[in-house]
Amino acid sequence: MKLLKNLLKSPMFVIGASIFLLTLLIALVGPLFYKITTARVGAQYDAPTAKFILGMDDLGRDYVSLLLLGLRSSLFVGFLAGVIATTIGTLIGIYGGFRGGVVDDILNMVTNLFVVIPSFVVLILISASFSEGRSLTLIGVIIGMTTWTWSARAVRAQSAALKSKDHISLAKLNGDNTLRVLLVHILPYIFSYVFMVFILQVSSGILSEAAISMIGLGPMDTVSLGTILNQAKNTGALGDGIWWAFIPATVVITLIVFALYLINTSMEGVFNPRLRK
Amino acid sequence: MKCVSVLKKLVVGAALLGLVSCGGGKKDSDGEASGGSESGFARSKTLYLAGSQWGDPNTFNPIAESWQAAWPVGDKFNLMYETILTYNSLDGKFEPLLGTLVSRDNDKVVVDLNPKAMWSDGQPVTSTDVKFVFELGRRFPGAATAFAIDFISEIKVETVDGVERLSFMVDKTKRNNPLVILDHLQAIRIVPSHVFEKLLADNGNDLSAVQKLKIDKDPVVSGPYNIEHSSNERIVIKRRDDYWGNEAIYGGKLPAPEYIIHPIYKNNDHFAIALQQGKLDASQTFMPRIWLKKKDGVSTWYDEAPYFVPGAMPMLLINTTKAPLNDPQYRRAMAAAISYADIKELAVSGYAPDVQPGLIMNQGLEGKYFNADDAKEFGVAYDPAKARAILADAGYKSVYKRGDKDSTLDYMTDKAGNKLPVLSITVPAGWSDWEAMVQIAVKGLRAAGMDVREGPVDASLYWPALPSGNFDLIMHKPAASVTPSLPWNRFESVMSSRNWVPVGGDNKMNENQGRYNSPKDKGYNPKVDELLKKIPTLDKEEDLIAAYRELNKIFMQDQPALPLCYLPEQFYEFSSKAWKGWPTSANPYAPPLLPWVGASTKILWNLQPVK
Numbered sequence: 001m002k003l004l005k006n007l008l009k010s011p012m013f014v015i016g017a018s019i020f021l022l023t024l025l026i027a028l029v030g031p032l033f034y035k036i037t038t039a040r041v042g043a044q045y046d047a048p049t050a051k052f053i054l055g056m057d058d059l060g061r062d063y064v065s066l067l068l069l070g071l072r073s074s075l076f077v078g079f080l081a082g083v084i085a086t087t088i089g090t091l092i093g094i095y096g097g098f099r100g101g102v103v104d105d106i107l108n109m110v111t112n113l114f115v116v117i118p119s120f121v122v123l124i125l126i127s128a129s130f131s132e133g134r135s136l137t138l139i140g141v142i143i144g145m146t147t148w149t150w151s152a153r154a155v156r157a158q159s160a161a162l163k164s165k166d167h168i169s170l171a172k173l174n175g176d177n178t179l180r181v182l183l184v185h186i187l188p189y190i191f192s193y194v195f196m197v198f199i200l201q202v203s204s205g206i207l208s209e210a211a212i213s214m215i216g217l218g219p220m221d222t223v224s225l226g227t228i229l230n231q232a233k234n235t236g237a238l239g240d241g242i243w244w245a246f247i248p249a250t251v252v253i254t255l256i257v258f259a260l261y262l263i264n265t266s267m268e269g270v271f272n273p274r275l276r277k
Numbered sequence: 278m279k280c281v282s283v284l285k286k287l288v289v290g291a292a293l294l295g296l297v298s299c300g301g302g303k304k305d306s307d308g309e310a311s312g313g314s315e316s317g318f319a320r321s322k323t324l325y326l327a328g329s330q331w332g333d334p335n336t337f338n339p340i341a342e343s344w345q346a347a348w349p350v351g352d353k354f355n356l357m358y359e360t361i362l363t364y365n366s367l368d369g370k371f372e373p374l375l376g377t378l379v380s381r382d383n384d385k386v387v388v389d390l391n392p393k394a395m396w397s398d399g400q401p402v403t404s405t406d407v408k409f410v411f412e413l414g415r416r417f418p419g420a421a422t423a424f425a426i427d428f429i430s431e432i433k434v435e436t437v438d439g440v441e442r443l444s445f446m447v448d449k450t451k452r453n454n455p456l457v458i459l460d461h462l463q464a465i466r467i468v469p470s471h472v473f474e475k476l477l478a479d480n481g482n483d484l485s486a487v488q489k490l491k492i493d494k495d496p497v498v499s500g501p502y503n504i505e506h507s508s509n510e511r512i513v514i515k516r517r518d519d520y521w522g523n524e525a526i527y528g529g530k531l532p533a534p535e536y537i538i539h540p541i542y543k544n545n546d547h548f549a550i551a552l553q554q555g556k557l558d559a560s561q562t563f564m565p566r567i568w569l570k571k572k573d574g575v576s577t578w579y580d581e582a583p584y585f586v587p588g589a590m591p592m593l594l595i596n597t598t599k600a601p602l603n604d605p606q607y608r609r610a611m612a613a614a615i616s617y618a619d620i621k622e623l624a625v626s627g628y629a630p631d632v633q634p635g636l637i638m639n640q641g642l643e644g645k646y647f648n649a650d651d652a653k654e655f656g657v658a659y660d661p662a663k664a665r666a667i668l669a670d671a672g673y674k675s676v677y678k679r680g681d682k683d684s685t686l687d688y689m690t691d692k693a694g695n696k697l698p699v700l701s702i703t704v705p706a707g708w709s710d711w712e713a714m715v716q717i718a719v720k721g722l723r724a725a726g727m728d729v730r731e732g733p734v735d736a737s738l739y740w741p742a743l744p745s746g747n748f749d750l751i752m753h754k755p756a757a758s759v760t761p762s763l764p765w766n767r768f769e770s771v772m773s774s775r776n777w778v779p780v781g782g783d784n785k786m787n788e789n790q791g792r793y794n795s796p797k798d799k800g801y802n803p804k805v806d807e808l809l810k811k812i813p814t815l816d817k818e819e820d821l822i823a824a825y826r827e828l829n830k831i832f833m834q835d836q837p838a839l840p841l842c843y844l845p846e847q848f849y850e851f852s853s854k855a856w857k858g859w860p861t862s863a864n865p866y867a868p869p870l871l872p873w874v875g876a877s878t879k880i881l882w883n884l885q886p887v888k
Contacts, residue, residue: 040619040623043622044565044566044622044623044626045566058565058623058713059619059623059713059716059717060619060622060623216706216707220730220731220733221730221731233546234707234709234712235565235709235713236545236546236549236564236565236566238546239546239549239550239553240565240566240569240570241569
């Protein structure tokens with residue numbers, strides 16, 4: 001509670017959290033207030049009107065409906081990728097940092113190997129190999145599996161710093177096994193870091209989905225913010241000055257990612273005593 | 278120290294940028310500023326055309342497979358190597374090039390070779406050259422033009438008033454098809470036999486070795502241009518001022534552009550932007566919403582919708598050997614479930630008149646064979662309620678996730694209650710107009726309760742899938758160019774069982790890839806192949822109309838494919854910023870094709886530089 005109070009004192013956090021909660025709210029309850037339809041309601045790239053305030057896409061569908069659907073998909077992919085990447089990264093990082101020695105060296109090497117392999121290229125290759133039935137979940141899983149290194153490195157450093165603390169030695173003397181030490185005595189201490197990393201992983205998941213979809217390797221049969229941009233790009237909307245095909249989806253992505261970064265940065269200021277004023 | 282090193286980097290960067298921009302600002306050979314053109318080529322002497330060459334130019338060998346040869350050597354392109362005749366798709370007339378059409382009947386097609394026709398090395402173009410390429414298949418079964426010997430039994434040569442007269446004798450035993458001989462005369466490019474006989478002799482009479490030669494250094498050609506330079510960024514061809522046709526065909530006039538450059542771009546957007554900027558003079562690529570580009574000087578054949586002249590029919594070929602696609606009722610239900618108006622308006626920017634049921638266009642030269650009453654009686658038009666009714670009558674049932682038909686479709690069952698497989702429509706990924714067509718078709722089919730999905734695949738997987746029959750439904754544009762044999766050619770491509778082989782193994786069919794009308798089936802309809810065989814030999818208009826009517830009726834009843842829309846043979850878009858005098862509907866002196874194809878080469882003699 002105290003932490004939350006401290007966080008709420010940070011204007012950065014308040015702005016970030018408000019924007020993020022608002023987008024979450026729109027994604028969750030928006031469809032209750034706005035009739036979503038993916039049927040054709042107008043001509044190709046009809047300009048915005050009072051009834052359809054963001055105009056039509058290349059198939060004559062209402063952009064507001066598509067953005068609402070896209071927002072839900074992008075948040076879903078972001079969360080899924082975030083959970084997977086954070087879980088893998090935390091497990092590898094926490095264990096490696098705590099154990100040290102050869103095990104840590106090996107895990108560190110694997111992590112470094114994944115760091116130097118450009119994850120986006122791996123993402124492209126895996127996505128391209130699933131030529132049929134690329135679902136939103138699959139894209140989320142692929143993103144999660146290729147971007148966990150970041151969490152692993154952040155968590156490993158924290159875990160390694162904690163392992164020589166007195167309460168860990170006490171727990172070991174008490175006969176606690178490694179799993180219990182990791183979960184009960186280390187994880188709670190670094191949970192704030194894990195959470196911050198998770199937020200960054202979510203935002204990178206959203207961005208990765210947009211990027212992979214933008215180049216045409218995104219989910220099929222689903223609308224996401226990335227596929228909206230891909231469709232606009234493929235049908236030459238930019239060249240024809242059709243701004244409503246690009247700007248709204250880009251603004252939504254930017255806002256979510258911006259909000260998540262604000263939350264992350266403000267948390268760092270609160271959690272890290274050295275950064276506190 | 279750090280500041281200094283950053284500063285250094287900045288200075289070096291700026292200097293490099295300066296160098297780059299200096300390079301781009303070079304003056305042309307005649308002193309004009311480039312103004313968007315490439316240095317060394319004056320804009321007033323250089324025509325920029327694009328849309329034919331997408332990958333690296335690998336070979337300029339005229340006897341290599343047509344699809345392997347780079348622009349302007351493949352296909353019926355006649356800037357370097359020429360065909361005997363050209364075909365004007367506007368009026369259906371043959372125009373002379375290396376030869377003139379004298380007569381055609383069911384026994385032979387007769388042409389006179391132009392005695393003035395010359396190769397660039399000064400040798401005349403003779404019947405030996407014609408016979409060399411048309412009969413190459415007799416010597417080498419692997420020749421790219423080997424298909425010709427199935428149609429031509431012999432080429433008889435006689436000399437009439439000093440002119441070589443060639444009679445292409447119809448092979449009565451094999452194909453008996455004079456119509457396709459006409460196709461060949463406007464498509465097969467004549468090559469210098471004295472050059473290629475020598476190359477064959479030098480390579481131990483091994484045709485495949487000769488086919489691998491690039492033939493890009495000073496080749497001996499008969500056309501008005503020759504290759505100057507090629508790279509993975511562009512192909513440059515230069516005017517041959519001693520071209521024989523200038524005198525013999527164009528009254529002593531030279532083609533206006535001294536150079537023609539084909540830049541190699543990677544995607545459709547680049548072509549549209551380059552054309553709008555005036556860096557490109559004409560392109561054959563699909564550009565959506567052409568009316569928005571008008572303000573930037575981009576024009577088409579017609580000033581208003583449909584902007585282009587229809588000539589081709591993109592369609593979904595159906596694998597008729599697979600359940601439930603082997604059921605004509607299911608196929609007819611599919612035809613009723615697709616919104617053709619949506620495809621026309623949304624996928625192809627309205628670049629075509631409304632598609633009609635059947636395989637004959639109600640437009641252009643083939644319009645006379647179209648029968649509106651038949652289309653109404655036997656054809657299926659867009660009618661979602663009818664699609665559901667046909668399916669229900671045939672015993673198909675759609676199962677939805679939440680039970681009601683407004684929820685997501687789960688699967689479909691057949692008459693016996695068996696669950697039917699998900700059907701996929703194979704389409705090359707990234708071909709945006711085709712992908713949009715498929716997307717709209719899938720939407721309609723699913724709305725009618727048929728479990729069909731989009732199946733985008735890499736182009737490298739698309740091409741092998743087509744002849745092998747390894748698909749449920751596949752996007753295809755059979756008989757893509759307007760030739761003398763249309764619409765017969767389109768029917769043959771979709772319905773002929775002449776080479777019917779089942780799907781599987783290395784079996785390939787280059788026509789009727791959907792394996793319709795198997796001769797081994799008890800439901801085989803011999804009428805289809807009979808009509809396909811008979812039509813090329815009919816010369817009375819009323820007989821032709823009756824035969825086409827019958828064939829189209831069978832197509833509409835059996836629906837072995839789903840035509841989606843009409844599109845032009847070639848998207849012909851041009852800009853008059855640097856060159857004027859392009860043919861349009863108001864000035865139709867040449868068909869709406871880029872000036873390297875068939876009867877449209879004459880555009881080059883009619884263009885004038887703007888400045």
